[in-house]
Amino acid sequence: MSLADFETLADANNPTLKLANALVRRSQEQARQAGLYSNPSVGYQGEEIRGGAYGGGEHGGFVQQTIVLGGKLGLRRNIYEQQKRSDEIGVHEQTHRIHGDVQQAFYDALTAQATVQLRERLLGVALDAVETVHQLANVGQADAPDILQTEVESEQAKVDYVTAQRQYLQAFRTLAALTGKSDLAVSPLQGELENTPDLNAEQMVDSVVANSPTVKRAQQEAAVAQARLKDAKRESVPDLQLRAGEQYNAEQVSQNPVRPVGAESFASATINIPLWNRNQGNVGAAKAEIERAQQDLTREQLSLRRQAAPLAQSYETAKFEAERYKTQLIPRSARAYDLYLKKYQNMAQAYPQVLVSQRTLFQLQIGYLMALHDVWRSAIALQNYTLTGGLDAPMSSGSSTTTINLPNTGGAQE
Numbered sequence: 428m429s430l431a432d433f434e435t436l437a438d439a440n441n442p443t444l445k446l447a448n449a450l451v452r453r454s455q456e457q458a459r460q461a462g463l464y465s466n467p468s469v470g471y472q473g474e475e476i477r478g479g480a481y482g483g484g485e486h487g488g489f490v491q492q493t494i495v496l497g498g499k500l501g502l503r504r505n506i507y508e509q510q511k512r513s514d515e516i517g518v519h520e521q522t523h524r525i526h527g528d529v530q531q532a533f534y535d536a537l538t539a540q541a542t543v544q545l546r547e548r549l550l551g552v553a554l555d556a557v558e559t560v561h562q563l564a565n566v567g568q569a570d571a572p573d574i575l576q577t578e579v580e581s582e583q584a585k586v587d588y589v590t591a592q593r594q595y596l597q598a599f600r601t602l603a604a605l606t607g608k609s610d611l612a613v614s615p616l617q618g619e620l621e622n623t624p625d626l627n628a629e630q631m632v633d634s635v636v637a638n639s640p641t642v643k644r645a646q647q648e649a650a651v652a653q654a655r656l657k658d659a660k661r662e663s664v665p666d667l668q669l670r671a672g673e674q675y676n677a678e679q680v681s682q683n684p685v686r687p688v689g690a691e692s693f694a695s696a697t698i699n700i701p702l703w704n705r706n707q708g709n710v711g712a713a714k715a716e717i718e719r720a721q722q723d724l725t726r727e728q729l730s731l732r733r734q735a736a737p738l739a740q741s742y743e744t745a746k747f748e749a750e751r752y753k754t755q756l757i758p759r760s761a762r763a764y765d766l767y768l769k770k771y772q773n774m775a776q777a778y779p780q781v782l783v784s785q786r787t788l789f790q791l792q793i794g795y796l797m798a799l800h801d802v803w804r805s806a807i808a809l810q811n812y813t814l815t816g817g818l819d820a821p822m823s824s825g826s827s828t829t830t831i832n833l834p835n836t837g838g839a840q841e
Contacts, residue, residue: 428614428615428616428617429616429617429618430529430530430533430618433529433533433602433605433606434526434529434530435799436606436607436608436611437525437526437529437606437607437817438522438525438561438687439607440606440607440608440738441525441605441606441607441817442607443521443524443525443817443818443819443820443821444518444521444522444525446521446821447514447517447518447520447521447821448818450517450821450823450824451511451513451514451515451518453514453823453825453827454507454508454510454511454824454825455511455765456506456515457507457510457825457828457831458505458506458507458510458511459503459504459769460831460832461500461503461504461506461507461831461832462501462503462504463500463832464495464500464835465492465493465495466620466835467490467491467492467837468490468491468492469489469490469491470488470489470491470570471486471487471488472485472486472487472488472489472672472674473485473486475678481834484676484677484678485674485675485676485677485678485691486639486674486675486677487672487673487674487675487691487693488672488673488674489670489671489672489673489693490670490671490672491619491668491669491670492668492669492670493666493667493668494666494667494668494669495666496664496666496667496776497661497664497839498661498838499658499661499662499664499666500563502654502657502661503658503832504751505658506651506654506655506658506832508654509647509650509651509653509654510651510824510825512647512650512822513536513644513648513650513651514646514823514824514825515649516640516643516644517640517644517821517822517823517824518644518821519640520601520641520644520814520821521821523640523811523812523814524814524815524816524817524819525605525683525817526817527807527808527810527811527814527815527817528605528815528816528817528818529602529605529606529817530803530807530811531803531804531807531808531815532598532601532602532605533602533616534618534620534800534803534804534807535598535601535602535800536595536598536599536601536602536616536620537593537616537620538598538620538796538797538799538800538803539594539595539597539598539599540595540615540616540798541796542591542594542595542793543588543591543592545591545789545792545793545796546587546588546590546591547582547588547753549584549587549588549789550581550584550585550587550588552584552785553577553580553581553583554581554584555582556577556580556782556785557577557578557581560573560574560577561574572755576782577782580782580785580786594615599613599616600613604818605639605817605818613650620796620799620800621630621753621799621805623746623749623799623802623803623806624803624806624810626742626806626809626810628738628739628740628742628743628809629739631735631739631809631810632732632735632736632738632739632809634810635731635735635812636728636731636732636735637730637742638812639727639731639812639813639814640812640814641731641812641814642724642727642728642731644824645720645723645724646724647728647824648720648723648724648824649717649720649721649724651720651824652713652716652717652719652720652822653717655713655716656710656713656714656717657758657762658713659706659710659712659713659774660706660710662706662709663701663704663705663706664701665698665699665700665701666698666699667696667698668695668696668697668698669694669695669696670694670695670696670697671692671693671694671695672692672693672694673690673691673692673693674690674691674692674693675687675689675690675691676688676689676690676691706724730815731812734813735808735809735813737806738805738808738809738813741804742802742805742806742809744801745798745799745801745802745805746802748798748801749795749798749799749801750801752791752794752795752798753795755791756791756794756795757788757791757795760784760787760788760791761784761788763780763784763787763788764784764785764787764788767780767781768781768784769782828836
């Protein structure tokens with residue numbers, strides 16, 4: 428399986444991505460609810476029901492409607508539309524978190540797989556050495572210490588090989604869990620560990636600070652705060668209450684013949700006077716929220732630079748280290764091992780020196796794998812804006828309330 432296979436699985440099965448998309452839909456529905464017009468009211472009205480001495484009474488019905496003025500419904504809806512944009516950025520952010528973790532886990536597992544293969548070769552060499560030293564002992568060219576030392580090296584190689592296999596299984600299980608398919612069968616990985624990314628690390632730091640979804644989300648939170656301020660300033664505009672109806676007045680206006688008043692109409696219009704409560708406290712709180720959002724944006728940018736700068740240096744260091752391993756250390760160590768082995772075969776060198784040279788060569792090869800692993804880890808972190816937490820719940824821009832603009836609140840806010 429390749430990295431693309433695991434990313435495809437993660438996009439389809441990782442629950443946090445579905446959570447992030449659910450937050451977008453929630454904000455979308457909250458925006459729809461916030462912009463709904465208030466329901467009309469209908470009712471019965473009766474006065475002088477018993478009629479008194481005139482034997483009359485007034486009975487009728489009315490319709491009442493609240494007219495929301497000042498464009499407040501649009502401003503309320505805009506708050507949640509801005510929250511929706513923030514949650515959409517959150518989907519992009521969560522995608523980078525998931526992909527970053529999957530990529531890190533993939534190259535952890537790929538490094539572990541390469542280590543297994545290296546340990547397997549070392550074990551084969553160690554087993555061959557045991558057979559060789561026993562043959563040499565039969566002809567008097569090796570003594571008991573040589574045999575014991577070779578057998579010790581062979582047993583250590585077996586331990587290291589089994590340990591490497593277990594580490595690969597552990598890395599694969601971690602990778603599978605991040606894709607949302609924890610029951611995925613263990614299989615070989617397809618990837619080029621040595622084909623490391625070629626990045627301009629310093630430019631990547633600037634890109635992280637400028638383009639990170641975390642920064643864009645913080646910028647959008649400032650837009651949400653601005654929308655709340657606009658709404659808070661407009662909420663002091665009063666709503667208009669209209670009421671109209673028709674009733675029958677049974678009061679008698681003549682005795683001969685008997686004739687009642689009959690049908691009557693009535694209407695009223697009511698508006699609040701914003702005298703003491705002009706929403707000044709909420710306006711002040713909204714202004715403070717804007718300041719908080721702006722400072723949080725600055726904080727996020729500084730925090731990202733603090734995280735990305737060491738990663739850039741780690742990338743450069745690991746890149747240099749891997750290059751020196753590949754071009755200088757390993758070729759020279761391999762040559763030294765071949766020379767020591769030939770000298771031993773010609774009885775011009777003690778066998779312990781051959782073992783020391785062999786151990787050095789394989790340690791350098793393990794070091795090369797670890798350096799490549801470090802290059803990938805730093806590069807992946809920079810390419811994904813230092814975002815991690817592929818199984819952490821995504822952040823929500825708004826609240827989970829389901830009491831926005833309820834049907835029986837006359838168009839009022841939450």
